[in-house]
Amino acid sequence: MTHVLLLGGTSGASHLAQALHQAKVPAVFSYAGATQAPLAQPLPTRCGGFGGADGLVQFIRGQGITHVVDATHPFAAQMSRNACAACEATGTPLLALERAPWQAEAADRWIDVTDMDAAAQALPEEPARVFLAIGRKQLAAFANQARHHYLLRLVDAPQPGSLPLTDTTVVLGRGPFSAENDQALLQAHGITWLVAKNAGGEATRGKLLAARALGLPVVMVQRPPLPPRPRTEEVDAALHWIAHGVLPGAPGAAASSP
């Protein structure tokens, strides 16, 4: 019997959870436990790490998981690598529900970098006002670039003294964020530079449209490399894969459709 493990933490994961619930597909939703009040899901939900790839192998076997859908954020590379390893070890089919990366357009001023340390190095010599739209986990990469003021947008309020940066303004928010509101945010804080991770999708694209409208430079961190795995951007295609074992349009798809 089908039992899907849906690795969450993105809006795509929430959309697939809704679709699995409506289609009455048995599934368990998994959160890392990174935020204090994660969005409620219409599926049985667990929270917290599995204990590495070995722990995930135990979970897959113990829960009788038949399919894994990795709908984590494109920068949640450790979880995605663990999912690849555990699915290979257990022979469990794995699909990534993953947005395509954003592409720069003519009016954009992007500086592409490979990781967060390179992003910190890409900031200018003169003091800038930087919207550091990277979440909380990798802020320390900017600790030795203390001449800049940093605007941070976080899901949860930080504990006093817990941030590795000194000159900061923190705003709280959970996406989606509109371009209009992000443009107003950038202007209200006098932002001159933006640092972003190339997450793709619409929910957090507003800041890029705002930076384009204001002519601001954007330091864009590219995605970490991951092992090859089947992927789709579409919830319907993920449902099809769970039901038929192949993505729509893939070789063998017609043969296995009803």
Ligand code: NAP
């Ligand atoms: P990560 O570095 O890849 O994961 C670190 C560890 O957290 C994993 O090894 C795993 O612990 C646990 N973990 C991560 N996702 C999990 C999940 N869905 N269910 C159960 N355990 C999970 O990930 P991260 O960058 O810290 O991100 C944590 C979560 O936040 C992810 O679920 C991701 O989708 C979400 N998120 C991340 C970003 C981002 O920019 N990184 C942005 C938005 C949302 P064990 O090894 O113990 O199993």
